Amino acid sequence: MMCEEQQQQQMRFETRDGRKMNGKNQIKVEEEEDEAMNQLEIVDLRGMNLDSIPINPTINLAAICKLDISNNNLQSIPESLIARLLNLVVLDVHSNQIKFLPNSIGCLSKLKNLNVSGNLLQSLPRTIENCRSLEELNANFNKLSQLPDTIGFELLNLQRLSVNSNKLIFLPHSTSHLTNLRVLDARLNCLRSLPQDLENLINLQVLNVSQNFQYLSVIPYSIGLLLSLVELDVSYNKITALPESIGCLKKLQKLSVEGNPLVSPPLEVFEQGLHVVKQYLCDKINGSSKTSPKKKGWFGRLGKCTTFNGVNVRDVDREGYIMPNYRSIDGLASPRYMGMFSPRRLFSPKSYFSR
Known part of the structure; x- marks a missing residue:
């Protein structure tokens, strides 16, 4: 010491x-100082x-x-x-x-x-x-097993949350309320799942949940409503299929999926580049593929509500996103309508969408 x-x-x-x-020896403070x-x-x-x-x-x-x-x-x-x-x-x-x-x-x-x-x-x-x-919280390389349950309800100005290299099993549900969040780095943890209501993260640009290895096997469909997302890294997990909703991420420029036992999309699709991957997933949303299973998830039902329906393969541009008959949801994803696309609300008796 x-x-x-x-x-x-x-x-x-x-x-x-x-x-x-x-x-x-000692800091001397004189009157002029x-x-x-x-x-x-x-x-x-x-x-x-x-x-x-x-x-x-x-x-x-x-x-x-x-x-x-x-x-x-x-x-x-x-x-x-x-x-x-x-x-x-x-x-x-x-x-x-x-x-x-x-x-x-x-x-x-x-x-x-x-x-x-x-x-x-x-x-x-x-x-x-x-x-x-x-605005920025860096808690990387600790032994965190959990975050405060209500952290997302209060830290509404948070723009960057870095919690990589910890022992987190899950991210609190309130994380999905960090509407100003731009970067979420949760790699190298023990994540079993992600919050379902990711659609509220309307400003999120970078999402990294890689290297959760044998724990993370499913990415929620709501990831397709992260309209500002530019980079998505889900590499080195146990994911077998990417959500079809990823095909609707217009701003997505980087997608990392290596180290997963992926079946859908198949490897030959990834080899053709990101725009082909997004088109493949977008085709599945719209039922263009004969081998596509019947949609059982809430995003498939969203198509029935005219948000994604009525689109043929020829209507999809090379980015796999712009569609002539597509009704923009950008406005609906504003804080005013926060949580509007939650599965619980979307299919409640008082639905926000007409059938």
Whole structure:
């Protein structure tokens, strides 16, 4: 453990004007420097082999907007310290030995970026839901077995959720309510399934659920309503058939499926490129293939409601998506109609669609 004098020598601070101060023996604050200290924004303590966080009494904790204590030997973060960082925007504690986060993290109402990757976390505190300004959460390389059940109901500004290399068995149902989410990385877990109501993730561009190996065998049909999806990685799972709804993903540019025992689409279809794969799946939706089984899923019933019906093979363009008789669902997938395409709602007695 470093002595206090060594810690103070190596502590790095940065003010709003970019001026760096390196203290020797002790940080001396003179009257002319008071204003600069009050404007302290960044505290950089990364890579100092710290076992605990040194707190200098001259530092105005409420003025700090970024705290970087990554790459140390920390096992915990003091509750009292976090509770006083009222204006913190970025908190980086990656690559430590932290086993739990303090409940006071819920006091960080301005926090936008939280990096807790490379620790020993088995769970996240429920109070993290109070960090409603949070835009990026990186919890990769931990021991997480679950996420807070209602995390998606509260973190509505979250744009990037990275939880790869953990022990997650499922993603909470509330995940499907993260309407601003753009990137969801849940690879290298033990996922058995994905939330059924994925259609609410109207801004999702990248979805990676690869390398769940023998656990993940089915992708929900609602994936076909992720209208902003650009990249989909489901490689190295136990998936035997892709949902036909993937054929309706107009913006999809990258599809990774290697390492699966896929039967549908067959290998020869994949060898012809993504646009052929999407056309193949789109043909099956519209019953163009004689070998296509009768639709039993809710997406097949959606076709009966005139959203995808009345389309012949010749009407499908090379992207396998644009159809002259196709009625756009872009407007219906707005937050105003969130959950409208849920199977439970779609086929309830008070259906939103006429038969």
